[in-house]
Structures are given as C-alpha cells and as structure tokens.
Amino acid sequence: MRNLLQPLRTSLSISLLLALAISAPASPQRKGGPAPIRVTPRVVNVNVVVTDKQGNPVKDLTQDDFTISDEGRPQKVALFSPIDGTQSNVPQSPPDPDTFTNRLADSVAPPSVTVLLFDCLAGRKLYTDTARLILRQLRPQDHVGIYVLSWDLKVVHDFRRDSADIVEVLLRDDQRRTPAAIEPSDEVQERDSAGDTEMDRLLARQIVGFTSPRPTIECFPMRMTMATVEAVTQELASVRGRKTLIWVTPSLSGAAVFEDEYDDSGGGGWFDLQLVSTCRSEKEIKHMQRLMSDVGISLYAVIFSGPEVNDPWRKTLAHIAERTGGRAFYKRVDPEIGIRQALNDSQFSYSLGYYPDHDHWKGEWRNIQVKVDRPEVTVLARTGYYAMPHIKPLSGKKRIQYLNAIAASPIDSTQLPLTIHLAASGQGTEDVLLKAQAHLDVVPMLTARQNGRWTGHFELIFMQLGKTDILLDVTRKDVDPDLTPEEYAKVSQAGWEEPAQLKIMPGADVLCVIVHDENTDAVGSVHIPLARYRFAPASR
Numbered sequence: 001m002r003n004l005l006q007p008l009r010t011s012l013s014i015s016l017l018l019a020l021a022i023s024a025p026a027s028p029q030r031k032g033g034p035a036p037i038r039v040t041p042r043v044v045n046v047n048v049v050v051t052d053k054q055g056n057p058v059k060d061l062t063q064d065d066f067t068i069s070d071e072g073r074p075q076k077v078a079l080f081s082p083i084d085g086t087q088s089n090v091p092q093s094p095p096d097p098d099t100f101t102n103r104l105a106d107s108v109a110p111p112s113v114t115v116l117l118f119d120c121l122a123g124r125k126l127y128t129d130t131a132r133l134i135l136r137q138l139r140p141q142d143h144v145g146i147y148v149l150s151w152d153l154k155v156v157h158d159f160r161r162d163s164a165d166i167v168e169v170l171l172r173d174d175q176r177r178t179p180a181a182i183e184p185s186d187e188v189q190e191r192d193s194a195g196d197t198e199m200d201r202l203l204a205r206q207i208v209g210f211t212s213p214r215p216t217i218e219c220f221p222m223r224m225t226m227a228t229v230e231a232v233t234q235e236l237a238s239v240r241g242r243k244t245l246i247w248v249t250p251s252l253s254g255a256a257v258f259e260d261e262y263d264d265s266g267g268g269g270w271f272d273l274q275l276v277s278t279c280r281s282e283k284e285i286k287h288m289q290r291l292m293s294d295v296g297i298s299l300y301a302v303i304f305s306g307p308e309v310n311d312p313w314r315k316t317l318a319h320i321a322e323r324t325g326g327r328a329f330y331k332r333v334d335p336e337i338g339i340r341q342a343l344n345d346s347q348f349s350y351s352l353g354y355y356p357d358h359d360h361w362k363g364e365w366r367n368i369q370v371k372v373d374r375p376e377v378t379v380l381a382r383t384g385y386y387a388m389p390h391i392k393p394l395s396g397k398k399r400i401q402y403l404n405a406i407a408a409s410p411i412d413s414t415q416l417p418l419t420i421h422l423a424a425s426g427q428g429t430e431d432v433l434l435k436a437q438a439h440l441d442v443v444p445m446l447t448a449r450q451n452g453r454w455t456g457h458f459e460l461i462f463m464q465l466g467k468t469d470i471l472l473d474v475t476r477k478d479v480d481p482d483l484t485p486e487e488y489a490k491v492s493q494a495g496w497e498e499p500a501q502l503k504i505m506p507g508a509d510v511l512c513v514i515v516h517d518e519n520t521d522a523v524g525s526v527h528i529p530l531a532r533y534r535f536a537p538a539s540r
Helices: 012-022 129-135 164-176 186-192 197-203 220-235 252-261 273-279 282-295 312-323 334-345 396-408 485-494
Strands: 044-051 066-070 073-075 079-084 099-101 113-119 144-149 153-157 243-249 297-303 327-329 348-354 364-372 378-380 384-387 418-425 433-440 446-448 454-456 458-465 471-479 496-503 510-517 523-529
Touching: 044 066, 044 364, 066 348, 099 523, 113 220, 113 334, 129 164, 129 334, 144 220, 153 220, 220 282, 220 396, 243 312, 243 334, 282 297, 282 312, 282 384, 297 312, 297 334, 312 327, 327 334, 364 378, 396 458, 396 510, 396 523, 418 510, 418 523, 433 458, 433 510, 454 485, 458 496, 471 496
Parallel strands: 113 144, 113 243, 243 297, 297 327
Antiparallel strands: 044 348, 044 378, 066 073, 066 364, 079 348, 099 418, 144 153, 364 384, 418 433, 433 496, 446 454, 458 471, 458 510, 510 523
C-alpha cells in the first residue's frame, strides 16, 4: 500500500537517494535562441448543472442560452459542450496486460467522475452504520471512487469500476441480518467478498484505516488533508465532465466523542481539536480551495455529527462547496441524501469556457455568475476563481518533495497523458530486465518559437519502490524536443515514444513512472505492480 505520508516522514537516506538521482541540473536551456512567441490564453472553465422544478436535468440548452459575467462584466462563451455523465467510454481495443496508462479515455469510466471521501481524521470509529447508509444509495451502474482518509489515504474502490459488487454484497448482508437468517457458511462468506480487503472491512462494519503507527508530525491533520486534496485534484485534472468530490466528515465539535473512544496508545485520543483549529489557517484553506477551483472540482460536504453552527471546519467546507458549485448537507438524515444528490447532479451537465477580458492576475478571488435564459430552472455552478499569476517552476528541494509526493500517492496524476508498455527478459529475482516504452502526448509541453520550431523541456522518471514506499532505484531521462513544423505535426498525431531499460531491484514492488514538464510543473504518473515481472520467463 503506497503511503501519501511518505514525503512528510521520508528517512534521510531515502531523501538523499532521490536527491542524487533526480536533482542534478536539467539539460541546459538553450541560450540566445529566438524567444517564444506563443502566449497561451487564459481560459476559465465552468461546469454547469441545470435542473427543472422537479429536479430533472435540462438537456436541450444551447450555447446561446448561457451568459457569464466576470466581476459584473459580460463575457463571451467561447467553449461549449453538453456532457452526458451516464455514458461510459468505449475503449478502442481490449487492454494489453503489459500496457499501463493514466488515460481515462482508455477506460470504461464515464466522462463525469465522482469520488466519495470518508474523512476519518476526526476519530477512529466514524464509519459503521453511517458508511453503510451512504453506500446503500449507490446503484449498480454508478462509477464512484471510494477513498478513506486517516493516517494515510486508501483507495477502497476505483471509479473506473461500477458499483455492482458493492450493491450485491450489501444486499446479501441485509438478507443475512434478517431474523430468519442463519449463520452463512464459509463458502457463502467467500462469495460475499467484494474482492478487496479494505472494502470488505468497510462493508462488514469494521474500522478502516489507522493501520500504521500514529504520526508525530506537527499539524498532521491539516497536512494530510492538503496532501489528499492535491492528490485528488491531480487525479481528476483530465476529467472532461463534472468532477465531484463528496467529503463525508463529522463536525469537529463532535470529534471529542471519537477522541474518548481511541485508547490504543494508553493515553486517550491523539486528535487535538485546538491543534486542528490552529493548523487550518486561512492561507491553507485558500490554497485548498484554489486547488479545487483550478481543475473545476465541485465539493459536496456531508457533515453528519449534528447542527453545530459554530463549527469552523463545517463552515469552511460549506463555504468551499458553495464557491465550487457543489452543495453542503448538515443534518443527521442528510448523508444518504447528499450522495444521491451529487450523483444525480453528475448525470448531465454543460461545460462552458471563456477567455477573461481583464488583466488582473495577482491571485485575487474574482466572482463569476452564470445565468440561463430559461424560466423556472435552477443553475448550479461555481461562483468564482482565483486569478493566479504564472508561477515559477519548482526547483531544488521543493521539486524533489513534489515528485516524491507523486510517487507515494496511491492514485495516479492525469495532468499529462502517459502510457507505459513493459517487456521483461531474464529469469529469477536478480537478473530480470525491463524494457519500457513510454508513449507521451508532448503537445501540451511544447512552445512555438520565432524561427518556426517547437521546443520543450521535460523529464521522465522511473522509480522502483519497496515496502512502505522505500525508494530503491531511480532512473531519470531529460528530454528536450526541438522540432521543425513537420516534426511537430507528426508528433501531434502519433505522440512521442521514449524507451528505457531497467533492472528490477531486489524487494521492488512497484514501478512508478512520472513525466514532469519542468516549465509548468504539470505531471502525469503511472504506478505498475512488479510481481508478475520479477519472476518473468526468458521472454515475454
């Protein structure tokens, strides 16, 4: 299990290995050449849900039916696309078992994605009947990612899979719990398994998470929260339709109950309400909100521990939900309503885009308003964005930490499309060689220059990770395309191929491949289990 906390508590030796492997100065930038002439226009994308009086999606709107204003100034809708969130992708060909990708278009996931996050940071015994109550709202056809946030982040269910397995197990469990039910046999219990240990534990009312030692990191809850938000935003970056994050959490004032229940260390609960209040600063909250805003995530806050109106964390999540075009649910009866509402909102939406006509990119919040020329409809859309300036790319220690966090994350980043094909040769555990072929879409990483050529600067990194995310080996390649117009046209159609050869290190469990645009810090990542290659036949 990859651990999102690894960048926060990596040992010195591992940090040095990573630094020595990937922090060497990149290939020198070409000096004195023609300056770049391409200026990427700023675009603000807005996902909009429009429903009638009965709450049904309105599906017959056109671009002319929408108007957008930015700080009260009307803007031209330049990009328009209806998104049917119920239609799954149809992969062009069956998946190759030796090909691994972060491209969502190559999976059967629908264009709109929903992630359900159970936030266990406020206590150990949060999800028993509450989790099951929420999961009962799922339908077999729903594609929902189920994540559990505690001392690390666990992916319990991938959104690329439908929810048929969850629905079936819950139904069988209900049948067993009727008065007439008898104790199931081992064979029945095996059939009732969802096929995933963490999911089975969640459905069986067992505690999930908290399997690793208690962290001693200062302000840990907020740092873990921020790391999770960063990972989820990177994963959903390339989603075409509505991006929904359902955040299920108790109010902080209710966390004292759970604190008293936790006594594994012999000293009561570790969760300090005052610490959380102190660590969740306005700066960090704004950063979390900006991350969601940058990729267009709509937050649905499901806060179920009571009507505490003065709870700062509840107010914070409700505020972010409103600003991102989501909803907030507070009452004890709301958890099941919240998830169903979020899934209903994802069924059909409109993707709008406009190019702001202002020149104020200093990080301030700008209000936007979306209206629809149709009577008696409800419009759900985000209410603004942070007009961020161009940020200087990371370097040095910050760059190492950034890439280490990508490798340690249990979910892949989809900002940059990345496909890896592996072929193994050799036998045993010591002499297995992997030939890796990386297929990249380099167009987003290229810049036009005055002489008509296209240039870019990115790195391809292969990290072999062992148990508890120990970094065993790093192979890094600098890539500096310098293309003629004809070459650019070719790679625009066919993509870019980059080969590499690796020796599987003893104890390596996972190969993480990262493509990193060093001009923008955009990343794409793929995590590949190595078990089937460690004992490879002579050829594959």
